[in-house]
Amino acid sequence: MPPLPYAENALEPVISAQTVSFHYGKHHRGYFDNLAKLTPNTPFAGQSLEALIVATYGVPEHEAVFNNAAQAWNHNFYWQSLSPSPTRPSEALNAAIVRDFGSVDQLTSKLAAVSASQFGSGWGWLVAQHGKLAVIKTGNADTPLAHGLVPLLTVDVWEHAYYLQYQNRRPEYLEHVTAKLINWDFASTNFARMSA
Structure with missing residues (x-):
């Protein structure tokens, strides 16, 4: 389980230190702890999260491995997707955003709206x-x-990502996160790696 890329209070006031503490220290850690119990002495022992996800997706008898590996990976990715300091998309990513969404603001508005529309837990x-x-x-x-x-x-839309602070106000949480905390440096690096 990788360390948080910033202090637990670094995302305040948008995401409270208490929320990060519970989310990272209990929920995120729980997926790694579960994997540590599910994979020893199986063909999955020692495999990367990515390999576990690909090998177990849609296989009913390995649903528990998939769920925990995917949640562990999704959370690793989520913490990297947030930044306590303002960032901007690279020139290449910005051009793609303008081409496909019109502007960064239009993209973040769509990301917030689509995420808010997820019924139940998800991303x-x-x-x-x-x-x-x-x-x-x-x-x-x-x-x-x-x-x-x-x-x-x-962006994480499981209730544990926001409920301590925002209760049932998921759209408000998403509006603040997408407008203030997106790590465009991380997104730009992922875009550049894909384009290489």
Whole structure:
């Protein structure tokens, strides 16, 4: 389980230190702890999260491994998708955003709206496929990796990501996160890696 890329209070006031502490220290850690119990003495022992996700997606008898590996990976990606300091998309990513969404503001508004519309638990994503950008949502532990898409950034819409602070105001949480905390440096690096 990788360390947080910033202090627990670094995302305040948008995401409280208490929320980060519970989210990272209990929920995120729980997925790694579960994997540590599920994979020893199996063909999955020692495999990367990405390999586990690909090998177990859609296989009913390995659903628990998939759910925990995907949630562990999704959370690793989520913490990297947030930045306590303002960032901007690279020139290349910005050009793709303008081409596919009109502007960064239009993209973040769409990301917030699509993520808010996820029924129940899940994730909102900016992804790339065949050189085009798209905003999608996935339910529960599902992840773009399982569908051949390249994730650039994500926002978490499981209740544990916001409930301590925002209660049932998921759209408000998403509006603040997408407007103030998106790590465009991380998204730009992912976009450049895909384009290389």
